[in-house]
Amino acid sequence: MPPSLNSLLRFVGFPRSRYRSNEQAIAALGGFLGIVAVAAISVRLLGADQAVLIVPSMGASAVLIFAVPHSPLTQPWAVLGGHVISALVGVACYQAVSSPLLAGALAVGGAIGAMHLARCIHPPGGATALTAVIGGASLHELGFAYAATPVALNALAILAVGILFNYAFPWRRYPISLMHYAAPVRLPGAWPTLTEAQIDAAMKELKVVLDVSAAEIGQVVEHAVRELARSGHIKSIELGRSYCNEQPGPAWSVRKIVDERPSEVADFDLVVYQVLRGEQKGRLGSCTRTEFARWASSEVQT
Numbered sequence: 001m002p003p004s005l006n007s008l009l010r011f012v013g014f015p016r017s018r019y020r021s022n023e024q025a026i027a028a029l030g031g032f033l034g035i036v037a038v039a040a041i042s043v044r045l046l047g048a049d050q051a052v053l054i055v056p057s058m059g060a061s062a063v064l065i066f067a068v069p070h071s072p073l074t075q076p077w078a079v080l081g082g083h084v085i086s087a088l089v090g091v092a093c094y095q096a097v098s099s100p101l102l103a104g105a106l107a108v109g110g111a112i113g114a115m116h117l118a119r120c121i122h123p124p125g126g127a128t129a130l131t132a133v134i135g136g137a138s139l140h141e142l143g144f145a146y147a148a149t150p151v152a153l154n155a156l157a158i159l160a161v162g163i164l165f166n167y168a169f170p171w172r173r174y175p176i177s178l179m180h181y182a183a184p185v186r187l188p189g190a191w192p193t194l195t196e197a198q199i200d201a202a203m204k205e206l207k208v209v210l211d212v213s214a215a216e217i218g219q220v221v222e223h224a225v226r227e228l229a230r231s232g233h234i235k236s237i238e239l240g241r242s243y244c245n246e247q248p249g250p251a252w253s254v255r256k257i258v259d260e261r262p263s264e265v266a267d268f269d270l271v272v273y274q275v276l277r278g279e280q281k282g283r284l285g286s287c288t289r290t291e292f293a294r295w296a297s298s299e300v301q302t
Helices: 003-012 021-046 048-067 076-096 100-118 125-134 137-167 196-206 214-229 289-295
Strands: 242-244 253-261 270-278 284-288 298-301
Touching: 021 048, 021 137, 048 076, 048 125, 048 137, 076 100, 076 125, 076 137, 100 125, 125 137, 196 214, 253 289, 270 289, 284 289
Parallel strands: none
Antiparallel strands: 242 253, 242 298, 253 270, 270 284
16 A cells, blocks of 8 residues: 555544454444334424434434444443433523524533533534524423433433343443453563553543543553463463453353363363353353364453
């Protein structure tokens, strides 16, 4: 790729990696189900004409909840608080300012400021605030009740779909508080583990705003250090210990060695394992010790 094109792609922020196809399909299906729920509620409460003004902001929420479920901008407080607070700000601006153009601008700016103060920044909240100003008569008649129905109700509906839908996929549980990472076993001479407080402090010092949590950053750093320190896969597989293959998406799994059957040739030793996390959780399986070593990428604490 020509250097000039590389520079252009870097300038516009074109990502070097892409989401895997299974993640794309999961996000698309989740967004579809979330908006079906929101549209049904909006149409029932406001009618089809006004529902079209409500659904777009929730459509933006669906993109976040189902495409980047672990983003701080996507967590339940951000979604519910961001929409409700923005709705209240939007209604107040509509009622206080006669010029629709000025009221709309104040609504969006005020919503951003209010979300910052309440620590619930959710980008689609800006659209919710603007809708309170440019919406039709039936929306304006709701007054501040607009924040409760349909905004809060719709937000709760899409959150419920997000929680239930993402729960089916262990690597993308939502909200992020439901995620439980297997802790890697510390290697001899490894760097000290970074704490969330230390990561937060570093981000504040550098004035960096990232769309991932400190816990996830810590996981990335931990595994990057392990990747640097080791070569190849685990060589020693021992009874009673747990191992992870560290594969992304549905292939991710944690297995514990629960039994072993030695043979005359070490390469043909049989190990029996139980799947602790990931797909087929609880299942028992067996393979040779060599095959298991090729599967395992790291030892983990469970």
